[in-house]
Amino acid sequence: MRQLHAAGVSLLAAAVLQLTMVADARGADQRLERGRYLMTSLAACGNCHTPRGPDGASQFDRELSGGPPVKEAPFDAYPSNITPDTKSGIGRWTHAQLKRAIREGIRPDGSLIGPPMPFGFYRGMADADLEAIIAYLGQVKPIDNVPPKSVYRIPLPPAYGPPIKKPIKAPSPNDVVAYGGYLAGPVAHCMECHTPMVKGQVDLNKAGAGGNPFNGPWGTAVSRNLTPHESGLKNWSDAEIEKAIREGVSRDGSRLKPPMGYEYYKSMKPEDMKAIITYLRSLKPLPMGG
Ligand code: HEC
Numbered sequence: 001m002r003q004l005h006a007a008g009v010s011l012l013a014a015a016v017l018q019l020t021m022v023a024d025a026r027g028a029d030q031r032l033e034r035g036r037y038l039m040t041s042l043a044a045c046g047n048c049h050t051p052r053g054p055d056g057a058s059q060f061d062r063e064l065s066g067g068p069p070v071k072e073a074p075f076d077a078y079p080s081n082i083t084p085d086t087k088s089g090i091g092r093w094t095h096a097q098l099k100r101a102i103r104e105g106i107r108p109d110g111s112l113i114g115p116p117m118p119f120g121f122y123r124g125m126a127d128a129d130l131e132a133i134i135a136y137l138g139q140v141k142p143i144d145n146v147p148p149k150s151v152y153r154i155p156l157p158p159a160y161g162p163p164i165k166k167p168i169k170a171p172s173p174n175d176v177v178a179y180g181g182y183l184a185g186p187v188a189h190c191m192e193c194h195t196p197m198v199k200g201q202v203d204l205n206k207a208g209a210g211g212n213p214f215n216g217p218w219g220t221a222v223s224r225n226l227t228p229h230e231s232g233l234k235n236w237s238d239a240e241i242e243k244a245i246r247e248g249v250s251r252d253g254s255r256l257k258p259p260m261g262y263e264y265y266k267s268m269k270p271e272d273m274k275a276i277i278t279y280l281r282s283l284k285p286l287p288m289g290g
């Protein structure tokens with residue numbers, strides 16, 4: 001009897017274990033699914049880390065293997081190879097090391113990752129989304145490529161902030177403005193490009209006012225004013241804003257240039273698009289450039 005009972009207990013234990021494994025596998029699938037969605041639509045790390053052709057279009061067959069240089073007065077920055085190649089990519093980095101690198105800008109050897117990677121916003125990325133992005137990174141095609149070393153003509157800060165120790169959760173999608181702000185900030189860093197800079201730092205009192213120049217094979221593109229001001233999106237319909245974000249076509253029909261990330265944003269879910277537009281309409285109206 002005792003033996004039978006023991007067998008029953010171990011059968012039960014086996015069943016529980018199997019259920020846990022099924023739940024884990026399902027959790028892993030969902031994580032990768034979310035990661036794929038974020039990386040191919042909102043987060044768009046490839047907008048910097050994927051190579052571009054001479055016309056500025058992304059070369060997705062070499063996804064994340066090192067992007068074109070970002071040249072500004074204080075630096076020539078070369079976006080790293082972040083494929084899982086074990087020699088020249090991040091294949092040997094642990095999950096915890098990747099978390100710290102992406103959100104806090106610190107490599108496994110303790111060195112600081114330089115600008116323009118938008119750590120001011122990435123520090124606010126929710127654990128679940130960060131983990132989803134890391135799951136996606138793990139299954140990208142490994143490519144052996146060593147980009148040149150970045151040159152910084154300014155001293156880098158010792159860190160982008162104190163170590164992140166507390167869990168970070170995204171706002172509820174039911175709080176549309178807060179969730180839109182989370183997507184336009186920590187996830188997609190729209191506000192990094194579209195907010196005026198003071199000494200290389202975005203000035204959040206002028207959130208969304210635009211005016212930052214971006215140079216590349218496309219010439220110079222200046223980020224636009226996304227606030228509800230006459231010189232911004234005040235008189236635009238939601239459909240017009242959506243068309244600019246998704247298709248890269250402005251209200252007057254002109255084509256927008258990179259690095260505005262419409263190559264990615266075209267895959268954004270309608271509810272995320274709506275949240276971002278609602279958030280932009282909640283911004284303080286400011287003239288172009290603040
Ligand atoms: C605006 C451009 C930009 C964006 C967007 C960006 N990065 Fe970067 N990233 C860079 C640059 C430039 C470097 C190299 C900086 C240096 O040389 O110190 C870098 C470095 C890194 C490194 C360090 C790699 C190494 O070998 O040292 C990791 C990891 C990384 N990025 C991951 C990401 C992920 C994940 C995302 C999206 C969530 C992302 N980056 C978005 C520009 C960007």
Ligand code: HEC
Nearest residue numbers: 188189190193221222223224244245250256257259260261
């Ligand atoms: C890497 C920098 C960068 C990021 C990230 C970025 N943008 Fe842009 N955006 C630009 C630039 C530069 C332009 C202007 C392009 C041009 O003049 O051809 C632009 C143009 C626009 C326009 C067109 C406005 C007009 O007057 O035509 C809208 C709307 C817009 N961005 C919204 C967004 C949203 C929403 C996000 C995030 C989901 C975002 N942008 C992310 C750089 C960026």
